[in-house]
Amino acid sequence: xxxxxxxxxxxxxxxxxxxxxxxxxxxxxxxxxxxxxxxxxxxxxxxxxxxxxxxxxxxxxxxxxxxxxxxxxxxxxxxxxxxxxxxxxxxxxxxxxxxxxxxxxxxxxxxxxxxxxxxxxxxxxxxxxxxxxxxxxxxxxxxxxxxxxxxxxxxxxxxxxxxxxxxxxxxxxxxxxxxxxxxxxxxxxxxxxxxxxxxxxxxxxxxxxxxxxxxxxxxxxxxxxxxxxxxxxxxxxxxxxxxxxxxxxxxxxxxxxxxxxxxxxxxxxxxxxxxxxxxxxxxxxxxxxxxxxxxxxxxxxxxxxxxxxxxxxxxxxxxxxxxxxxxxxxxxxxxxxxxxxxxxxxxxxxxxxxxxxxxxxxxxxxxxxxxxxxxxxxxxxxxxxxxxxxxxxxxxxxxxxxxxxxxxxxxxxxxxxxxxxxxxxxxxxx
Numbered sequence: 001x002x003x004x005x006x007x008x009x010x011x012x013x014x015x016x017x018x019x020x021x022x023x024x025x026x027x028x029x030x031x032x033x034x035x036x037x038x039x040x041x042x043x044x045x046x047x048x049x050x051x052x053x054x055x056x057x058x059x060x061x062x063x064x065x066x067x068x069x070x071x072x073x074x075x076x077x078x079x080x081x082x083x084x085x086x087x088x089x090x091x092x093x094x095x096x097x098x099x100x101x102x103x104x105x106x107x108x109x110x111x112x113x114x115x116x117x118x119x120x121x122x123x124x125x126x127x128x129x130x131x132x133x134x135x136x137x138x139x140x141x142x143x144x145x146x147x148x149x150x151x152x153x154x155x156x157x158x159x160x161x162x163x164x165x166x167x168x169x170x171x172x173x174x175x176x177x178x179x180x181x182x183x184x185x186x187x188x189x190x191x192x193x194x195x196x197x198x199x200x201x202x203x204x205x206x207x208x209x210x211x212x213x214x215x216x217x218x219x220x221x222x223x224x225x226x227x228x229x230x231x232x233x234x235x236x237x238x239x240x241x242x243x244x245x246x247x248x249x250x251x252x253x254x255x256x257x258x259x260x261x262x263x264x265x266x267x268x269x270x271x272x273x274x275x276x277x278x279x280x281x282x283x284x285x286x287x288x289x290x291x292x293x294x295x296x297x298x299x300x301x302x303x304x305x306x307x308x309x310x311x312x313x314x315x316x317x318x319x320x321x322x323x324x325x326x327x328x329x330x331x332x333x334x335x336x337x338x339x340x341x342x343x344x345x346x347x348x349x350x351x352x353x354x355x356x357x358x359x360x361x362x363x364x365x366x367x368x369x370x371x372x373x374x375x376x377x378x379x380x381x382x383x384x385x386x387x388x389x390x391x392x393x394x395x396x397x398x399x400x401x402x403x404x405x406x407x408x409x410x411x412x413x414x415x416x417x418x419x420x421x422x423x424x425x426x427x428x429x430x
Contacts, residue, residue, distance in 0.1 A: 001027070001051075001397060002048060002050050002051075003051045003053065004025055004026075004051070005023055005053050005055055005363075006052065006054060007023070007054050007055050007056060008021070008023055008024065008055035008060045009021055009055075009057060009058065009059045010034065010353065011060070011353075011377070011378065012062075012352050012353040013334075013335065013351070013352045019378075020037075021036070022034065022036040023035050024060055024353060024361070026397045029173065029358060029359055029398075030359055030397065031353060031354065031358070055363060057367075058364060058365055058367065058391065059364040060353065060362075061338070061361065062122075062338045062350070062360065063120055063121060063338075063395070064120050064121045064307040064337045064362070065122070065123045065125070065341025065342050065347065066123070066124045066295055066305070066307060067125045067293035067294060067345060068268055068297055069112070069125060069305070070127060070297065070298030071108070071126050071137070071298070072100070072108045072134060073108070073128070073298035073299050074108045074111045075096070075108050075419065075422055075423050075426060076092070076298075076300035077300065077303050079092070079096075079300075081274075084275075085212075085213060085215075085277065088300075088301075092300075096426050096427070100130075100426070102130050103133070105129060105130045105134065106137050107137075107418045107422060108422065109126075110137045110408075111415050111416070111419045112124075113141045113143045114408070114415065115306075116305055117406065118390060118393075118401060120362040120364070120393055121307055122144060122350070122360040122361070122395045123144040123145070123350060124146070125146045125178075125207075125341075125344070125345045126138075126146070127147075127148045127150045127180060127182075129150065131164050131168065131177070135168060135175050138175065139174055139175060141400070141410075142400050142409075143174065143395060143400070144174045144175075144350070144395050144396065145174065146177070146178060146347065147168055147176070148179070149161045149180045150180070150182045151180070151187065151195065152181060152182040152187050152191075153186060153188055153191065158191070158194040158198065161195075161198060162198060164177055165202060165204070173396070174395070176346060178204070178207055178346060179202070179205065179207070179242075180242075181195055183208055183209040184216075184231060184232060185219060185228075189224075189235075192232065192237065195237060199237060199239055199240055199242075200236065200239060203240050204240055205240050205241035205242035206237050206241075207242050207244070207245065207266075208242075208244060208245065209245045210228055210232075210244030210247055211227070211244065211246060211249045212245070212246035212247075212248055212277050213248070213277050216228065216249075227250075227251055227254055229244070229250065229257050230254065233261070238257065238263060242261075242263055242264070244258075244263065244265060245266045245268060245297075246266075246267070246268055247265045247267065247280055247285075248277050250281065255284065255285065255288055258285075263290070264292065264343075264344040265280070265282075265285050265291070265292045266293045267280045267294055267295070267336075268294075268297040268302070268310070269294075269317055270296065270304065271298075271302045275301055279320070281321065282314060282317075282321075283318050283327045283328055286332065291340060291344065293336055293337075293343070294307065294311065294314060294336050294337045296310055306386075306387060308382075308385045308386050311333050311334065311336075312382060314328065315328045315329075315330055315333045315383075330383060334381055338352075358396060359395075360395050363390075363392035364385070364389050364391070365390070368388065370384045370385065371384070371389060
């Protein structure tokens with residue numbers, strides 16, 4: 001399949017590469033060429049293209065990488081709200097999750113994929129109860145997904161994690177797998193030592209929820225005399241890199257561990273606000289050169305899977321926390337949402353628009369009031385952009401969403417109906 005995208009403004013997200021006018025050629029699942037109109041480019045014959053799309057001077061750019069998700073939690077959207085974190089987990093989330101079947105998670109993940117596509121998200125870093133269900137949903141819909149284990153004392157096992165790691169890193173081009181566990185506070189020391197051994201065996205990075213709340217950090221100090229980051233590092237968890245989701249309550253020692261180990265901070269500002277967890281010190285991470293990415297978290301703790309809202313909150317909350325309107329330039333935040341996410345997820349062939357990279361890209365409608373005037377397009381995306389500006393989302397060279405229409409092999413109304421039935425069954429008698 002060959003697709004020509006022409007008459008486009010192009011933001012490749014490569015270092016020091018400003019927006020230019022040109023076209024992008026796609027062959028199967030990768031980018032064949034990125035062409036500048038001012039360059040002399042040998043054109044292919046018209047009959048070489050299966051499809052040609054006039055971008056009408058709108059913006060082509062890499063898709064957003066949602067670097068922390070729990071896709072199967074869509075059933076909890078607006079069902080478990082306005083509660084403290086521990087009460088939210090123990091009284092709403094865990095009891096309802098215990099009733100889920102594999103097929104439930106499959107259908108619920110499909111609903112999340114529809115929303116990701118409308119937000120220009122082309123890859124997700126997903127941690128949930130059943131990797132099989134999430135992987136199958138993403139494969140069936142054409143979504144790129146990096147799975148990560150939610151291993152804890154109650155679900156999964158080290159044996160299952162090892163099996164998933166070996167399976168999902170070779171079974172399908174859209175699916176990959178990273179080692180991980182839910183959090184320090186849901187795992188025994190013995191289980192965490194076993195995870196460190198897996199990291200050593202595979203020379204692989206490890207990811208987990210980390211320092212999300214002050215309560216979590218203080219409990220870990222009480223158990224081990226160290227913060228979660230320091231304790232996990234002492235076990236060898238971070239020997240081959242990885243990162244933490246949230247990282248709101250980090251000490252100077254924690255930050256030094258992250259800097260020295262090259263670990264990723266994956267911030268989730270909307271979720272942290274909704275659960276009153278706090279504001280992550282993003283500007284300090286930036287000053288220390290700690291790599292960062294952005295995630296929406298799940299639809300229960302955020303409700304809205306929207307990378308435009310997350311980007312705005314990253315920069316706005318940093319300005320508030322630092323009492324400095326120059327804190328976290330919007331261009332850095334846009335990089336976190338694209339290149340940073342790809343690198344955190346191990347998707348080094350999905351980070352920028354360039355020859356040989358995966359054809360995971362989006363088309364942004366600039367001809368709407370919130371994008372005008374075009375003084376600074378990247379900053380427009382962060383400060384005033386919205387889902388309504390996404391007019392096309394392509395993953396692996398396939399157009400999955402275009403002009404409000406999904407091309408995912410199933411009618412969205414059918415997905416909505418099945419998810420509603422799941423919710424009604426789970427909450428019956430509650």
